[in-house]
Amino acid sequence: MLPLQENTIMLRVIGVLVVFMGGAILAYFILSQPKALPILNPVDLQIDMVDLTKRQVGMGHRISDFNLVNQDGQSVSLATYRGRVKVVDFFFTTCPGICKTMNDNLSTIYKNFKDEDRMVILSHTVWPEVDSVPVLREYATKMGVRETEITITADRKVPKTNHSTHPSSASGYKIGQWVFLTGEKKELYRLARQSYFVAPDKDDPHYDHGSENDFVHTEMIALVDTVGRIRGYYDGTSEEEMVQLEQDIETLLKKG
Numbered sequence: 001m002l003p004l005q006e007n008t009i010m011l012r013v014i015g016v017l018v019v020f021m022g023g024a025i026l027a028y029f030i031l032s033q034p035k036a037l038p039i040l041n042p043v044d045l046q047i048d049m050v051d052l053t054k055r056q057v058g059m060g061h062r063i064s065d066f067n068l069v070n071q072d073g074q075s076v077s078l079a080t081y082r083g084r085v086k087v088v089d090f091f092f093t094t095c096p097g098i099c100k101t102m103n104d105n106l107s108t109i110y111k112n113f114k115d116e117d118r119m120v121i122l123s124h125t126v127w128p129e130v131d132s133v134p135v136l137r138e139y140a141t142k143m144g145v146r147e148t149e150i151t152i153t154a155d156r157k158v159p160k161t162n163h164s165t166h167p168s169s170a171s172g173y174k175i176g177q178w179v180f181l182t183g184e185k186k187e188l189y190r191l192a193r194q195s196y197f198v199a200p201d202k203d204d205p206h207y208d209h210g211s212e213n214d215f216v217h218t219e220m221i222a223l224v225d226t227v228g229r230i231r232g233y234y235d236g237t238s239e240e241e242m243v244q245l246e247q248d249i250e251t252l253l254k255k256g
Contacts, residue, residue, distance in 0.1 A: 037223075037248055040230040042197065051194045051201045062228035064195045068124070068183035071136035071145075076181070078228070085119045085252045086224040087245070089236055090192050090199065090216055092127035093139045098219040102236030106221075107143055109246060110178045114146070118226075118253055121178040124191065126216045128182045136180040145178045189216055196222045196230070221245065225252050 042050045042057040054061070063086075065078040087109065091099035106121055113119050125131035131139075182188075192199045198220040223232040223245060232248050234241040 037225075037231040037251055040232070045197055048200050049197050051197075054194060054197075061230065063224055063230070064191070066183075066187060066191055066195075068181040068187065069133060070176070071133060071140045071180040073133045076179070081120050081122070083118070083226050085226055085249055086222075087119070087121045087249065088124070088196055088198070088222040088224060089121075089220075090124045090126050090188070090218055092125050093131050093135055094127075095217075098217070098237050102219055102221070103143065105236055105239065105242045106178070109242065109249070110143075110145065112246060113249065114177055116253065117177065119177065119249060122181060123179065124181045124188050126188060126192070128185050128188060131180075131182055133182065136182060140178070140180050143178070145176065145180075185214075189214060192216050192218070196224075198222055198233070223248055223252070 038044070041059055041061045042054040047055065063078070067075065067077055070076050087106070089102060089106065091103055093099075103123065106123070110121055125136065189199075193201055193216075199216040199218045219236045221234045221236045222230055223234070225231050231252065232245070234245045236242070
């Protein structure tokens with residue numbers, strides 16, 4: 001009977017090991033999967049950050065189209081960055097406080113992803129009266145931004161412009177991976193408050209967004225996926241939240 005008992009014990013041990021190994025493999029598989037980032041709509045956000053006209057939007061929000069100019073004098077729109085993960089902030093070049101800290105932190109993001117053409121940083125000036133194209137170009141140079149030639153494919157067409165200081169070639173268009181944007185103040189402020197929701201709303205349906213006395217000053221950064229959905233917000237002055245931003249960019253890139 002002893003051999004039978006030994007066999008029974010051995011089978012039990014093997015069974016326990018199989019269960020343990022199966023659980024370990026399952027746990028590894030679950031933990032190795034990229035975490036699911038939320039898809040944020042206006043109803044999910046703090047009410048004071050959402051424009052009155054958008055507060056009832058419960059699903060399907062996408063960032064809106066725009067018509068702006070980059071630091072090289074090129075006209076750009078949402079189509080220019082189609083299919084790319086977007087990191088979005090609002091700043092002005094002479095800001096000595098939160099803007100400087102935020103863009104210094106974004107500089108680290110830029111360096112870590114500078115060879116990843118599926119990601120772009122869009123930094124919008126909130127003071128277009130001062131931050132002209134030459135000023136933004138100088139600022140970009142100071143931040144160590146280099147031009148990147150992106151190949152045009154059939155599904156990624158980029159608008160041409162007569163204002164470009166670097167004409168596009170037959171095979172590519174200089175749209176870069178850290179882009180500094182200017183344009184009409186009303187357009188910039190509309191994007192901040194009604195598209196990205198990174199600046200507090202004025203809670204006034206008749207408020208003149210982008211008027212002479214209006215001013216946006218925010219440390220909030222928005223993360224937008226390849227189809228224009230907002231997937232996260234981050235305090236651009238927080239090193240911890242910027243580490244989280246980098247991880248979340250990786251998650252979106254892995255999902256394609």
